[in-house]
Amino acid sequence: MTRKALWLSATSAFLAVFTLGAHAEDRVVNVFNWSDYIDSSIIDDFTKETGIKVVYDTFDSNEILETKLLAGGSGYDVVVPSGNFLARQIQAGVFQKLDKSKLPNISNMWDTVMERTAKYDPGNEYSINYMWGTVGIGYNIKKVQAALGTDKIDSWDVFFNPESLAKLKDCGVYVLDSPADIIPAALKYLGLDPNSTSPDEIAKAEEILLKVRPYIRKFHSSEYINALANGDICLAVGWSGDVFQARNRADEAKQGVEIGYSVPKEGAQMWFDQMAIPADAQHVAEAHEFLNYMMKPEVIAKSSNYVLYANGNKASQQFIDKAILEDPAIYPDAATLQKLYTVSPYDPKTQRIITRTWTKIVTGQ
Numbered sequence: 001m002t003r004k005a006l007w008l009s010a011t012s013a014f015l016a017v018f019t020l021g022a023h024a025e026d027r028v029v030n031v032f033n034w035s036d037y038i039d040s041s042i043i044d045d046f047t048k049e050t051g052i053k054v055v056y057d058t059f060d061s062n063e064i065l066e067t068k069l070l071a072g073g074s075g076y077d078v079v080v081p082s083g084n085f086l087a088r089q090i091q092a093g094v095f096q097k098l099d100k101s102k103l104p105n106i107s108n109m110w111d112t113v114m115e116r117t118a119k120y121d122p123g124n125e126y127s128i129n130y131m132w133g134t135v136g137i138g139y140n141i142k143k144v145q146a147a148l149g150t151d152k153i154d155s156w157d158v159f160f161n162p163e164s165l166a167k168l169k170d171c172g173v174y175v176l177d178s179p180a181d182i183i184p185a186a187l188k189y190l191g192l193d194p195n196s197t198s199p200d201e202i203a204k205a206e207e208i209l210l211k212v213r214p215y216i217r218k219f220h221s222s223e224y225i226n227a228l229a230n231g232d233i234c235l236a237v238g239w240s241g242d243v244f245q246a247r248n249r250a251d252e253a254k255q256g257v258e259i260g261y262s263v264p265k266e267g268a269q270m271w272f273d274q275m276a277i278p279a280d281a282q283h284v285a286e287a288h289e290f291l292n293y294m295m296k297p298e299v300i301a302k303s304s305n306y307v308l309y310a311n312g313n314k315a316s317q318q319f320i321d322k323a324i325l326e327d328p329a330i331y332p333d334a335a336t337l338q339k340l341y342t343v344s345p346y347d348p349k350t351q352r353i354i355t356r357t358w359t360k361i362v363t364g365q
């Protein structure tokens, strides 16, 4: 070997080692998930185990996530839309099919949940269930008792009946800033199909929501957790696990705040949040490793134990706290399941009506 050739091969060997080293350090996955939705030690453990750094951002609205996904180039490798949004995003070409050969832990998933999520993602080709839960009523037991003379909340009437909600105005009412969660609840309360696309029926939901609008302090999809826990509000239409997290925070604060959650008897929405990989993700291998890690029974059980939502992983149930697994408001029993309905994605025309309606409701005009 000539001197020059020797130098060249030494240089390329050095470059190769250097690039490999840089590559190993560089492994990253950009995750965009709902706020208050994970025990952060899970992220640290994932990085320890795989060497993959996690950049973890949060949102509290399907609409925000959807805007980013439809614009493209979000920079995210794993996102978690709810099923009804996922379905139309799949249609729009936003996601790539999962490589199931990289997801051996899929065998831990729960067929009962997969059958339901297949409604949004036929064959579950694009997504894995993260958590699922309901839309219901979170409330401050003592304050509601003082204002209404009862702390038995078993009906949407406490919220949709203006006379009742007026009594809770001063102690504070928050509502999810989420048309696809609240409008179906209004339709259901009115005895109509929560999936109605009839403009007349949606107008009826608008009418009833405008009647209670003066008694609503805020539309927001995550602040109600602390607001309930601190005793700043007495009622929130919110997501099950978030209300249970409020209950835990209130217990920890030991200020005497007691929080209840009701799945109203008229019916409540059951939703499924699904992990998926955008078509333009830059770290596809890392995204699959993340998904596979989240399907480890101990890992996803740890998440459920912390966020107080049920997950779609059957094998994880042996690691879930008994009190959670046996709480029908988290893991519904047959009687609770009877009361739950799912919602379908809105077609573009209905979506325009819903968006317009929602603006009117939130602005109160």
Ligand code: N2P
Binding pocket: 034, 035, 036, 037, 082, 239, 242, 271, 273
């Ligand atoms: C997480 C709430 C997610 C439920 N805090 C709505 N999909």
